[in-house]
Amino acid sequence: MYPFQAHPCRWYVENGQRFPVYFVPKEMIEPHLGLAFPYAKDGPRASVRKDIPARARRWIVKHELYHLRDKKKRWREFRAYSITAFRDPIGFLLFCVHVLRLRLRVQ
Ligand SMILES: [Zn+2]
Numbered sequence: 001m002y003p004f005q006a007h008p009c010r011w012y013v014e015n016g017q018r019f020p021v022y023f024v025p026k027e028m029i030e031p032h033l034g035l036a037f038p039y040a041k042d043g044p045r046a047s048v049r050k051d052i053p054a055r056a057r058r059w060i061v062k063h064e065l066y067h068l069r070d071k072k073k074r075w076r077e078f079r080a081y082s083i084t085a086f087r088d089p090i091g092f093l094l095f096c097v098h099v100l101r102l103r104l105r106v107q
Contacts, residue, residue, distance in 0.1 A: 004028070004047055012065055019068050021061055023050035033099075034060040036067030044068040056098035059084065059091030 004022045011018050024047045029035050034048040046064035048057060066080045085092035 004045075008050070012061065014065050014069055017069070019044055019046065019065055021046045021048055021064065023048055023057075025049070026051045034064045036064040038068050038070070053098060055091070055094045059088055059095040062088060062091065063095075 004024055007025070008023045009020050010023070011020050013019075020043075022045065026049050029047055029049060032049075033052060034046060036044075036046045038044045046061070046068060048060050048064060050057075052060065063080050063084045066084050067076065070076055070079060072079070
């Protein structure tokens with residue numbers, strides 16, 4: 001398996017700060033859909049599965065970007081889900097539909 005740096009990367013700007021998001025194969029981060037590394041050695045970065053449909057993936061990217069900027073220690077998932085869902089409710093809905101499809105094994 002190639003390291004995350006070998007996979008397609010896109011830079012996102014959040015509040016003037018630039019963050020790389022790597023689009024990686026499913027096997028690399030399963031069972032997660034996306035992962036944030038706010039304290040990575042060479043700077044904050046995130047990985048998101050590239051096999052996810054674009055409409056759901058866009059929301060996961062926003063969720064991971066939220067994690068990268070979140071410096072608080074507690075309730076991290078709660079904040080990342082609720083604030084990202086509030087800012088992009090349609091994207092959140094599409095994300096939920098995707099997760100339900102995965103769980104029910106409908107494609
Ligand atoms: Zn999260």
